[in-house]
Amino acid sequence: MSSNKIKNHLIPQTLYQALYLVWFVICFFAVWIGTLFVNYPLPIFGLPIVFVWASSWGALWLIGCIFLGLKIEKERAARKGS
Numbered sequence: 001m002s003s004n005k006i007k008n009h010l011i012p013q014t015l016y017q018a019l020y021l022v023w024f025v026i027c028f029f030a031v032w033i034g035t036l037f038v039n040y041p042l043p044i045f046g047l048p049i050v051f052v053w054a055s056s057w058g059a060l061w062l063i064g065c066i067f068l069g070l071k072i073e074k075e076r077a078a079r080k081g082s
Helices: 015-032 049-081
Strands: none
Touching: 015 049
16 A cells, blocks of 8 residues: 555545535435335326426436536546646
């Protein structure tokens, strides 16, 4: 091993990385646990409510992770450039 300090990639180093982790966990649990409790056959526009719940949280999850991931990559490129 080298004498350089090894950084743990699981611990967020920047604000955007911390926001990404928090957003990921919130949306993950909203989809995973939420589907256990809203699994009623109530139709909304012809779809079961669990489908609407999971799809909407999944879409928010995807949009948030793409947005924050692009911010993280922009920060990383700025650090490499300087």
